[in-house]
Amino acid sequence: MMKTYFDDLVSGIEAKLDADPASRSPRKIYALEVARLGARLYGGEDRVAWCGVTAPFDLLAAMGVTSCFVEFIGAMLASTGMTGTFLEAAEHAGFGGDTCGYHRSVLGAAKKGVMPVPDFLIATSSPCSGGLAVMENLARHFEKDLFVLNVPQEPSAEGVRYLSDQLREMAAFVTDHTGEPLDGDRFRLAIAHTNRAREIMAEAYRLAQAVPSPANGRLMGNFGIVMALLLGTEAAVDIATAYRDDFAAKVGKQGSGIAVERLRLLWIQNRIQFKNPLVDILENEYGAAVIADELNAITWDPIDPEDPFTGLARRAISIPFNGRIDRRIAHLQQMARDYRIDGAINPCHWGCRQGTGARGLIAGGLKAMGVPVLNLEVDCIDSRNFSEGQLRTRLEAFAEMLENRN
Amino acid sequence: MKAVPDRGIIGYTCAYTPIPIIEAAGFVPYRVLPMGDAPDQAGQLLHDNLCPHVKRVVDRAMGGDLPALSGMVFINSCDAMRRLADAWRNVRPQDPVIFLDLPATHDEVANRFYASELKRLADHLAVRAGIDAGEMDWQASVNTFNRLCELLAACSTRMRAGRLAGGRAAMQALYNRACTRPAAESIQELEMLLETHETDADVSPGVPVFLFGNVMPDPEAFALMESCGARIVADDFCTDSRMFSPVALGSDASVFQALAGSIAQKPPCARTFSPKTPGRMAADVVAAARECGAAGVIGHTLKFCDPYLARLPMVREALNGEGLPLLMLEGDCTLRSIGQQRTRIEAFIEMLR
Numbered sequence: 001m002m003k004t005y006f007d008d009l010v011s012g013i014e015a016k017l018d019a020d021p022a023s024r025s026p027r028k029i030y031a032l033e034v035a036r037l038g039a040r041l042y043g044g045e046d047r048v049a050w051c052g053v054t055a056p057f058d059l060l061a062a063m064g065v066t067s068c069f070v071e072f073i074g075a076m077l078a079s080t081g082m083t084g085t086f087l088e089a090a091e092h093a094g095f096g097g098d099t100c101g102y103h104r105s106v107l108g109a110a111k112k113g114v115m116p117v118p119d120f121l122i123a124t125s126s127p128c129s130g131g132l133a134v135m136e137n138l139a140r141h142f143e144k145d146l147f148v149l150n151v152p153q154e155p156s157a158e159g160v161r162y163l164s165d166q167l168r169e170m171a172a173f174v175t176d177h178t179g180e181p182l183d184g185d186r187f188r189l190a191i192a193h194t195n196r197a198r199e200i201m202a203e204a205y206r207l208a209q210a211v212p213s214p215a216n217g218r219l220m221g222n223f224g225i226v227m228a229l230l231l232g233t234e235a236a237v238d239i240a241t242a243y244r245d246d247f248a249a250k251v252g253k254q255g256s257g258i259a260v261e262r263l264r265l266l267w268i269q270n271r272i273q274f275k276n277p278l279v280d281i282l283e284n285e286y287g288a289a290v291i292a293d294e295l296n297a298i299t300w301d302p303i304d305p306e307d308p309f310t311g312l313a314r315r316a317i318s319i320p321f322n323g324r325i326d327r328r329i330a331h332l333q334q335m336a337r338d339y340r341i342d343g344a345i346n347p348c349h350w351g352c353r354q355g356t357g358a359r360g361l362i363a364g365g366l367k368a369m370g371v372p373v374l375n376l377e378v379d380c381i382d383s384r385n386f387s388e389g390q391l392r393t394r395l396e397a398f399a400e401m402l403e404n405r406n
Numbered sequence: 407m408k409a410v411p412d413r414g415i416i417g418y419t420c421a422y423t424p425i426p427i428i429e430a431a432g433f434v435p436y437r438v439l440p441m442g443d444a445p446d447q448a449g450q451l452l453h454d455n456l457c458p459h460v461k462r463v464v465d466r467a468m469g470g471d472l473p474a475l476s477g478m479v480f481i482n483s484c485d486a487m488r489r490l491a492d493a494w495r496n497v498r499p500q501d502p503v504i505f506l507d508l509p510a511t512h513d514e515v516a517n518r519f520y521a522s523e524l525k526r527l528a529d530h531l532a533v534r535a536g537i538d539a540g541e542m543d544w545q546a547s548v549n550t551f552n553r554l555c556e557l558l559a560a561c562s563t564r565m566r567a568g569r570l571a572g573g574r575a576a577m578q579a580l581y582n583r584a585c586t587r588p589a590a591e592s593i594q595e596l597e598m599l600l601e602t603h604e605t606d607a608d609v610s611p612g613v614p615v616f617l618f619g620n621v622m623p624d625p626e627a628f629a630l631m632e633s634c635g636a637r638i639v640a641d642d643f644c645t646d647s648r649m650f651s652p653v654a655l656g657s658d659a660s661v662f663q664a665l666a667g668s669i670a671q672k673p674p675c676a677r678t679f680s681p682k683t684p685g686r687m688a689a690d691v692v693a694a695a696r697e698c699g700a701a702g703v704i705g706h707t708l709k710f711c712d713p714y715l716a717r718l719p720m721v722r723e724a725l726n727g728e729g730l731p732l733l734m735l736e737g738d739c740t741l742r743s744i745g746q747q748r749t750r751i752e753a754f755i756e757m758l759r
């Protein structure tokens with residue numbers, strides 16, 4: 001089922017691009033590469049590793065392993081409207097509705113045989129406790145070996161050394177399971193791709209900060225987090241280039257990502273992954289463009305190809321979901337300044353202790369610099385209790401409040 | 407026993423806290439238990455979906471329901487604890503806070519890192535105490551702590567034999583006192599208690615059950631379970647014996663490495679697991695229930711606790727496979743929440759008879 005889905009998606013986008021090369025939008029190129037990744041994960045030919053969010057996907061790519069964080073599958077199932085059955089399967093197996101929907105849907109998919117059996121699994125302690133637990137459950141379910149990366153909370157010298165030591169051990173673990181040692185040249189090439197993509201993504205983000213912004217909620221949704229999956233490959237460089245060039249062209253013409261930009265919004269943490277009209281309502285009815293997602297930012301330095309494990313460790317530690325909340329708040333404040341944000345939306349995904357748990361502190365931190373935050377009550381994966389009417393009313397009130405301030 | 411210099415109180419909230427380090431610096435370790443009457447205010451900072459343990463602790467901080475503290479030690483045990491440390495810094499900015507990054511899995515590399523975290527704690531406390539960390543008497547504080555653990559274990563054995571007045575509820579009261587006052591005071595109390603003649607064996611005729619979960623500090627909660635016909639033959643919570651497992655200093659490793667190694671050997675809660683044996687917690691629960699001869703198992707966990715929520719299905723499956731009945735209860739740290747489930751507990755015990 002999933003294999004057919006991804007194969008059809010790949011061939012559909014390729015056919016469209018062949019028929020009409022002018023339709024090569026950045027989002028299409030991004031969607032194509034993501035679909036290709038899905039096709040490889042489900043194709044049955046590649047070596048596959050299910051991972052946690054902060055795994056080093058570039059290192060894994062350099063070692064010939066197709067890898068993906070499992071939450072991506074949860075999001076994908078939700079976006080295609082298929083997740084209901086899997087959530088129910090997980091709940092039936094005892095995973096209660098108070099846990100994160102990303103994890104519940106993946107566990108349900110595994111139980112229903114819709115997740116390919118991996119060669120091994122790599123869990124990461126960041127961003128969340130639920131993420132570690134789901135990997136333990138999956139390792140047990142698939143009866144496959146599990147490696148755990150404990151991502152320290154702070155980038156202290158000891159923390160960075162600890163994680164880089166673990167990354168070296170992880171590479172040995174991968175070799176044990178694939179029979180292939182880490183090839184220095186392939187690794188260097190992957191790091192070169194990562195650094196190049198990083199540089200171009202930084203340019204794209206900088207261009208997205210223009211007034212009006214060339215970005216919009218559709219173009220940028222889930223961008224930063226999903227791009228992590230493609231780092232280390234040419235695909236990441238191609239996608240970043242497409243975004244950068246598209247934004248540069250638009251900025252050159254004072255073009256806006258939406259019809260008329262009146263308000264500029266920052267989206268905190270998770271997008272609502274199932275089909276819903278909220279971003280369209282904001283952008284079309286209120287001219288409130290969602291120009292940035294929290295993870296659409298570069299929080300790490302280029303990786304030194306001569307000391308790659310240290311750079312990879314620093315990168316994993318740097319994500320805003322890791323560490324003290326003041327670090328995350330400072331990151332959001334910086335984004336709000338860079339993007340000249342009028343307001344922020346925090347969907348407060350129900351099962352997320354890591355993110356939603358701190359919503360009061362986050363709202364306080366942004367409010368202190370004059371950026372109001374709208375906290376919504378949603379489950380970003382589980383649409384069963386989605387109350388569009390109520391949310392629409394809250395968005396409208398928020399947009400009106402922001403307009404009255406301007 | 408050496409007298410503890412009065413350098414103040416250091417608060418903590420997790421059973422993984424390295425108590426001997428706090429004592430070696432001359433501070434009294436004080437566990438901020440999720441109890442008391444502080445008004446419910448944590449919701450102003452934390453979402454409703456955080457575990458009630460963390461919310462009650464924040465309520466206590468916001469309500470000023472705490473002794474004078476010289477600082478707080480938090481452990482990176484779960485998402486909720488990280489958010490607790492954040493909230494604490496916000497609510498009580500005057501408290502020096504140290505946050506220890508405890509890995510979720512243990513091996514040599516993890517222990518090396520955690521040893522550096524423990525050293526960071528010792529250095530931090532030494533500065534606060536105005537002493538040289540190198541002068542801390544580790545052996546003395548470890549001996550004191552181990553003595554406390556030994557006495558609590560002896561009381562627990564007596565309690566299991568039905569020879570501790572007040573039974574499991576009284577035992578919990580001992581644990582609660584032991585984690586909130588100077589070790590020397592508890593040692594004195596426990597030694598006196600153990601020196602007194604044992605009460606006649608008063609083994610309740612109840613059905614033997616094994617109890618496990620995360621946080622259950624209210625002595626009355628145990629009394630309530632027993633009043634439903636359960637005889638608690640063994641239990642495992644982060645608010646009882648898990649806090650008090652002896653540590654070894656060893657001879658060949660550094661103090662901090664030895665302490666890190668001891669912490670890695672502690673009876674784990676759900677947040678710690680072994681990648682080599684995924685689902686080990688399920689096997690541990692089965693083994694503990696078998697060992698104590700329980701006829702059934704009662705799990706009591708707090709709402710929204712991810713480490714437990716995600717492991718309970720495997721525990722259920724494993725117990726099922728062994729033919730050991732399980733009753734799962736979810737609570738919010740109040741006696742009321744357990745009381746509301748009295749009928750379910752009674753029905754479960756009846757079923758086991």
Ligand code: SF4
Pocket residue numbers: 071100101102103127128130131270321349351352353354355
């Ligand atoms: S939404 Fe929160 S709990 Fe769920 S995977 Fe993301 S960080 Fe983890």
Ligand code: SF4
Pocket residue numbers: 457458459460483484485486487620621677708710711712713714
């Ligand atoms: S009860 Fe669970 S969620 Fe709460 S602090 Fe303990 S381990 Fe964390």
